Amino acid sequence: MMSVLTQIGEIGIHAGRDVLLRPSLAAMSGLGEPAEIVDAFARVMAGDLADCVAVLYACADEDVSDLVGTFEAREGGGPLRYAAGALPVEHVVLLAQSLVRHGVVGVAKEQPRPADYKPEYMREFDAREHAALAMAHLGLTEREAWNMTMTGLVAALRAKFPPSAKDSPGARAPSKEELDASMEWFEKVEAARAAKEGVH
Structure with missing residues:
Protein backbone atom coordinates (compact mmCIF):
# COMPACT_ATOMS: atom_id res chain seq x y z
CA MET A 1 0.00 0.00 0.00
CA MET A 2 1.34 3.43 -0.92
CA SER A 3 0.38 7.04 -0.40
CA VAL A 4 1.75 9.98 -2.35
CA LEU A 5 2.06 13.53 -1.04
CA THR A 6 1.79 15.12 -4.46
CA GLN A 7 2.24 18.65 -3.14
CA ILE A 8 6.00 18.19 -2.76
CA GLY A 9 6.66 14.72 -4.15
CA GLU A 10 7.19 12.71 -0.95
CA ILE A 11 5.98 9.12 -1.03
CA GLY A 12 5.03 7.02 1.97
CA ILE A 13 5.23 3.24 1.58
CA HIS A 14 3.34 0.98 3.96
CA ALA A 15 4.66 -2.58 3.56
CA GLY A 16 5.11 -4.15 6.96
CA ARG A 17 6.47 -0.82 8.17
CA ASP A 18 6.16 2.82 7.18
CA VAL A 19 8.93 4.22 5.00
CA LEU A 20 9.18 7.80 3.75
CA LEU A 21 10.83 8.50 0.40
CA ARG A 22 11.77 12.15 0.00
CA PRO A 23 13.31 13.36 -3.30
CA SER A 24 15.11 16.22 -1.61
CA LEU A 25 17.98 18.20 -3.07
CA ALA A 26 20.26 16.25 -0.72
CA ALA A 27 18.89 12.94 -2.04
CA MET A 28 19.32 14.00 -5.66
CA SER A 29 22.91 15.10 -4.99
CA GLY A 30 23.55 11.53 -3.86
CA LEU A 31 22.99 10.35 -7.45
CA GLY A 32 26.29 11.86 -8.61
CA GLU A 33 27.80 15.02 -10.04
CA PRO A 34 25.49 17.57 -11.73
CA ALA A 35 25.86 16.05 -15.21
CA GLU A 36 25.57 12.51 -13.83
CA ILE A 37 22.27 13.39 -12.15
CA VAL A 38 20.76 14.38 -15.51
CA ASP A 39 22.05 11.16 -17.07
CA ALA A 40 20.58 9.15 -14.18
CA PHE A 41 17.27 11.01 -14.59
CA ALA A 42 17.10 10.00 -18.26
CA ARG A 43 17.92 6.37 -17.50
CA VAL A 44 15.28 6.23 -14.75
CA MET A 45 12.67 7.68 -17.11
CA ALA A 46 13.69 4.98 -19.61
CA GLY A 47 13.07 2.34 -16.93
CA ASP A 48 16.65 1.32 -16.09
CA LEU A 49 16.20 -0.85 -13.01
CA ALA A 50 19.64 -0.27 -11.45
CA ASP A 51 19.16 3.50 -11.55
CA CYS A 52 15.58 3.19 -10.26
CA VAL A 53 16.81 1.16 -7.27
CA ALA A 54 19.56 3.74 -6.65
CA VAL A 55 16.97 6.54 -6.57
CA LEU A 56 14.84 4.77 -3.96
CA TYR A 57 17.92 4.11 -1.84
CA ALA A 58 18.94 7.78 -2.11
CA CYS A 59 15.47 9.04 -1.14
CA ALA A 60 15.11 6.83 1.96
CA ASP A 61 16.65 7.64 5.34
CA GLU A 62 16.78 3.97 6.30
CA ASP A 63 17.73 0.64 4.77
CA VAL A 64 15.08 -0.29 2.19
CA SER A 65 16.84 -3.27 0.62
CA ASP A 66 14.10 -5.61 1.88
CA LEU A 67 11.50 -3.55 -0.01
CA VAL A 68 13.43 -2.42 -3.08
CA GLY A 69 15.79 -5.35 -3.59
CA THR A 70 19.53 -5.51 -4.18
CA PHE A 71 22.04 -6.29 -6.91
CA GLU A 72 24.30 -9.24 -6.14
CA ALA A 73 27.44 -10.60 -7.76
CA ARG A 74 27.09 -13.79 -9.77
CA GLU A 75 29.35 -16.76 -9.24
CA GLY A 76 32.04 -16.69 -11.88
CA GLY A 77 31.51 -12.99 -12.59
CA GLY A 78 29.32 -11.39 -15.22
CA PRO A 79 26.59 -8.78 -14.74
CA LEU A 80 25.11 -8.33 -11.30
CA ARG A 81 21.93 -10.26 -10.54
CA TYR A 82 18.88 -8.41 -9.22
CA ALA A 83 17.35 -9.96 -6.11
CA ALA A 84 13.85 -8.50 -5.82
CA GLY A 85 12.46 -7.11 -2.59
CA ALA A 86 8.87 -6.99 -1.34
CA LEU A 87 7.85 -4.38 -3.94
CA PRO A 88 7.08 -5.54 -7.48
CA VAL A 89 9.67 -4.38 -10.01
CA GLU A 90 7.11 -2.24 -11.85
CA HIS A 91 6.39 -0.36 -8.59
CA VAL A 92 10.09 0.27 -8.06
CA VAL A 93 10.31 1.82 -11.53
CA LEU A 94 7.16 3.94 -11.16
CA LEU A 95 8.19 5.18 -7.71
CA ALA A 96 11.66 6.14 -8.94
CA GLN A 97 10.23 8.00 -11.96
CA SER A 98 7.89 10.00 -9.74
CA LEU A 99 10.68 10.77 -7.27
CA VAL A 100 13.14 12.08 -9.87
CA ARG A 101 10.48 14.22 -11.50
CA HIS A 102 9.80 15.92 -8.17
CA GLY A 103 13.47 15.94 -7.21
CA VAL A 104 15.13 17.18 -10.40
CA VAL A 105 12.65 19.16 -12.52
CA GLY A 106 9.81 19.86 -10.10
CA VAL A 107 6.20 19.08 -10.89
CA ALA A 108 4.33 22.34 -11.22
CA LYS A 109 1.78 23.96 -13.44
CA GLU A 110 3.37 25.06 -16.69
CA GLN A 111 3.81 28.81 -16.85
CA PRO A 112 3.32 30.98 -19.93
CA ARG A 113 6.51 31.50 -21.91
CA PRO A 114 7.42 34.33 -24.30
CA ALA A 115 6.61 33.70 -27.96
CA ASP A 116 10.34 33.70 -28.81
CA TYR A 117 11.20 31.28 -26.00
CA LYS A 118 13.41 28.34 -27.02
CA PRO A 119 14.07 25.47 -24.61
CA GLU A 120 17.69 24.66 -23.83
CA TYR A 121 19.21 21.28 -23.11
CA MET A 122 19.43 20.64 -19.40
CA ARG A 123 22.84 18.98 -19.15
CA GLU A 124 23.41 19.50 -15.42
CA PHE A 125 21.41 19.61 -12.21
CA ASP A 126 23.33 21.52 -9.55
Whole structure:
Protein backbone atom coordinates (compact mmCIF):
# COMPACT_ATOMS: atom_id res chain seq x y z
CA MET A 1 0.00 0.00 0.00
CA MET A 2 1.34 3.43 -0.92
CA SER A 3 0.38 7.04 -0.40
CA VAL A 4 1.75 9.98 -2.35
CA LEU A 5 2.06 13.53 -1.04
CA THR A 6 1.79 15.12 -4.46
CA GLN A 7 2.24 18.65 -3.14
CA ILE A 8 6.00 18.19 -2.76
CA GLY A 9 6.66 14.72 -4.15
CA GLU A 10 7.19 12.71 -0.95
CA ILE A 11 5.98 9.12 -1.03
CA GLY A 12 5.03 7.02 1.97
CA ILE A 13 5.23 3.24 1.58
CA HIS A 14 3.34 0.98 3.96
CA ALA A 15 4.66 -2.58 3.56
CA GLY A 16 5.11 -4.15 6.96
CA ARG A 17 6.47 -0.82 8.17
CA ASP A 18 6.16 2.82 7.18
CA VAL A 19 8.93 4.22 5.00
CA LEU A 20 9.18 7.80 3.75
CA LEU A 21 10.83 8.50 0.40
CA ARG A 22 11.77 12.15 0.00
CA PRO A 23 13.31 13.36 -3.30
CA SER A 24 15.11 16.22 -1.61
CA LEU A 25 17.98 18.20 -3.07
CA ALA A 26 20.26 16.25 -0.72
CA ALA A 27 18.89 12.94 -2.04
CA MET A 28 19.32 14.00 -5.66
CA SER A 29 22.91 15.10 -4.99
CA GLY A 30 23.55 11.53 -3.86
CA LEU A 31 22.99 10.35 -7.45
CA GLY A 32 26.29 11.86 -8.61
CA GLU A 33 27.80 15.02 -10.04
CA PRO A 34 25.49 17.57 -11.73
CA ALA A 35 25.86 16.05 -15.21
CA GLU A 36 25.57 12.51 -13.83
CA ILE A 37 22.27 13.39 -12.15
CA VAL A 38 20.76 14.38 -15.51
CA ASP A 39 22.05 11.16 -17.07
CA ALA A 40 20.58 9.15 -14.18
CA PHE A 41 17.27 11.01 -14.59
CA ALA A 42 17.10 10.00 -18.26
CA ARG A 43 17.92 6.37 -17.50
CA VAL A 44 15.28 6.23 -14.75
CA MET A 45 12.67 7.68 -17.11
CA ALA A 46 13.69 4.98 -19.61
CA GLY A 47 13.07 2.34 -16.93
CA ASP A 48 16.65 1.32 -16.09
CA LEU A 49 16.20 -0.85 -13.01
CA ALA A 50 19.64 -0.27 -11.45
CA ASP A 51 19.16 3.50 -11.55
CA CYS A 52 15.58 3.19 -10.26
CA VAL A 53 16.81 1.16 -7.27
CA ALA A 54 19.56 3.74 -6.65
CA VAL A 55 16.97 6.54 -6.57
CA LEU A 56 14.84 4.77 -3.96
CA TYR A 57 17.92 4.11 -1.84
CA ALA A 58 18.94 7.78 -2.11
CA CYS A 59 15.47 9.04 -1.14
CA ALA A 60 15.11 6.83 1.96
CA ASP A 61 16.65 7.64 5.34
CA GLU A 62 16.78 3.97 6.30
CA ASP A 63 17.73 0.64 4.77
CA VAL A 64 15.08 -0.29 2.19
CA SER A 65 16.84 -3.27 0.62
CA ASP A 66 14.10 -5.61 1.88
CA LEU A 67 11.50 -3.55 -0.01
CA VAL A 68 13.43 -2.42 -3.08
CA GLY A 69 15.79 -5.35 -3.59
CA THR A 70 19.53 -5.51 -4.18
CA PHE A 71 22.04 -6.29 -6.91
CA GLU A 72 24.30 -9.24 -6.14
CA ALA A 73 27.44 -10.60 -7.76
CA ARG A 74 27.09 -13.79 -9.77
CA GLU A 75 29.35 -16.76 -9.24
CA GLY A 76 32.04 -16.69 -11.88
CA GLY A 77 31.51 -12.99 -12.59
CA GLY A 78 29.32 -11.39 -15.22
CA PRO A 79 26.59 -8.78 -14.74
CA LEU A 80 25.11 -8.33 -11.30
CA ARG A 81 21.93 -10.26 -10.54
CA TYR A 82 18.88 -8.41 -9.22
CA ALA A 83 17.35 -9.96 -6.11
CA ALA A 84 13.85 -8.50 -5.82
CA GLY A 85 12.46 -7.11 -2.59
CA ALA A 86 8.87 -6.99 -1.34
CA LEU A 87 7.85 -4.38 -3.94
CA PRO A 88 7.08 -5.54 -7.48
CA VAL A 89 9.67 -4.38 -10.01
CA GLU A 90 7.11 -2.24 -11.85
CA HIS A 91 6.39 -0.36 -8.59
CA VAL A 92 10.09 0.27 -8.06
CA VAL A 93 10.31 1.82 -11.53
CA LEU A 94 7.16 3.94 -11.16
CA LEU A 95 8.19 5.18 -7.71
CA ALA A 96 11.66 6.14 -8.94
CA GLN A 97 10.23 8.00 -11.96
CA SER A 98 7.89 10.00 -9.74
CA LEU A 99 10.68 10.77 -7.27
CA VAL A 100 13.14 12.08 -9.87
CA ARG A 101 10.48 14.22 -11.50
CA HIS A 102 9.80 15.92 -8.17
CA GLY A 103 13.47 15.94 -7.21
CA VAL A 104 15.13 17.18 -10.40
CA VAL A 105 12.65 19.16 -12.52
CA GLY A 106 9.81 19.86 -10.10
CA VAL A 107 6.20 19.08 -10.89
CA ALA A 108 4.33 22.34 -11.22
CA LYS A 109 1.78 23.96 -13.44
CA GLU A 110 3.37 25.06 -16.69
CA GLN A 111 3.81 28.81 -16.85
CA PRO A 112 3.32 30.98 -19.93
CA ARG A 113 6.51 31.50 -21.91
CA PRO A 114 7.42 34.33 -24.30
CA ALA A 115 6.61 33.70 -27.96
CA ASP A 116 10.34 33.70 -28.81
CA TYR A 117 11.20 31.28 -26.00
CA LYS A 118 13.41 28.34 -27.02
CA PRO A 119 14.07 25.47 -24.61
CA GLU A 120 17.69 24.66 -23.83
CA TYR A 121 19.21 21.28 -23.11
CA MET A 122 19.43 20.64 -19.40
CA ARG A 123 22.84 18.98 -19.15
CA GLU A 124 23.41 19.50 -15.42
CA PHE A 125 21.41 19.61 -12.21
CA ASP A 126 23.33 21.52 -9.55
CA ALA A 127 21.61 20.71 -6.26
CA ARG A 128 23.99 23.01 -4.35
CA GLU A 129 22.95 25.96 -6.50
CA HIS A 130 19.27 25.28 -5.82
CA ALA A 131 19.88 24.92 -2.08
CA ALA A 132 21.73 28.25 -2.09
CA LEU A 133 18.79 29.78 -3.96
CA ALA A 134 16.39 28.54 -1.28
CA MET A 135 18.56 29.97 1.51
CA ALA A 136 19.06 33.33 -0.20
CA HIS A 137 15.50 33.95 -1.37
CA LEU A 138 13.36 32.02 1.11
CA GLY A 139 15.37 32.58 4.28
CA LEU A 140 15.76 28.87 4.96
CA THR A 141 18.54 27.30 6.99
CA GLU A 142 21.01 25.12 5.11
CA ARG A 143 19.37 21.97 6.48
CA GLU A 144 15.87 23.15 5.49
CA ALA A 145 17.06 24.10 2.01
CA TRP A 146 18.73 20.73 1.36
CA ASN A 147 15.56 18.94 2.55
CA MET A 148 13.40 20.70 -0.05
CA THR A 149 12.27 18.96 -3.21
CA MET A 150 12.38 20.83 -6.52
CA THR A 151 8.57 20.75 -6.60
CA GLY A 152 8.47 22.46 -3.20
CA LEU A 153 11.21 24.92 -4.15
CA VAL A 154 9.57 25.92 -7.43
CA ALA A 155 6.21 26.43 -5.70
CA ALA A 156 7.75 28.53 -2.92
CA LEU A 157 9.76 30.68 -5.33
CA ARG A 158 6.76 31.23 -7.60
CA ALA A 159 4.68 32.28 -4.60
CA LYS A 160 7.27 34.82 -3.50
CA PHE A 161 8.41 35.93 -6.95
CA PRO A 162 5.76 35.82 -9.69
CA PRO A 163 7.34 33.91 -12.60
CA SER A 164 6.04 36.45 -15.08
CA ALA A 165 9.19 38.39 -14.25
CA LYS A 166 11.75 36.99 -16.69
CA ASP A 167 14.66 37.11 -14.24
CA SER A 168 12.80 35.95 -11.11
CA PRO A 169 14.14 32.93 -9.22
CA GLY A 170 10.87 31.13 -9.93
CA ALA A 171 11.58 31.33 -13.65
CA ARG A 172 14.79 29.32 -13.27
CA ALA A 173 13.02 25.98 -12.98
CA PRO A 174 13.33 23.86 -16.13
CA SER A 175 10.22 23.73 -18.27
CA LYS A 176 8.59 20.63 -19.74
CA GLU A 177 10.04 21.61 -23.11
CA GLU A 178 13.54 21.81 -21.61
CA LEU A 179 13.07 18.39 -20.04
CA ASP A 180 11.89 16.95 -23.37
CA ALA A 181 14.83 18.54 -25.16
CA SER A 182 17.24 17.09 -22.58
CA MET A 183 15.71 13.63 -22.99
CA GLU A 184 16.05 13.83 -26.79
CA TRP A 185 19.67 14.93 -26.45
CA PHE A 186 20.41 12.09 -24.02
CA GLU A 187 18.79 9.50 -26.30
CA LYS A 188 20.91 10.68 -29.24
CA VAL A 189 24.09 10.48 -27.15
CA GLU A 190 23.18 6.98 -25.93
CA ALA A 191 22.39 5.82 -29.48
CA ALA A 192 25.71 7.17 -30.75
CA ARG A 193 27.56 5.54 -27.84
CA ALA A 194 25.84 2.19 -28.48
CA ALA A 195 26.65 2.37 -32.21
CA LYS A 196 30.29 3.13 -31.44
CA GLU A 197 30.57 0.26 -28.97
CA GLY A 198 28.97 -2.07 -31.50
CA VAL A 199 31.80 -1.42 -33.96
CA HIS A 200 34.44 -2.82 -31.60
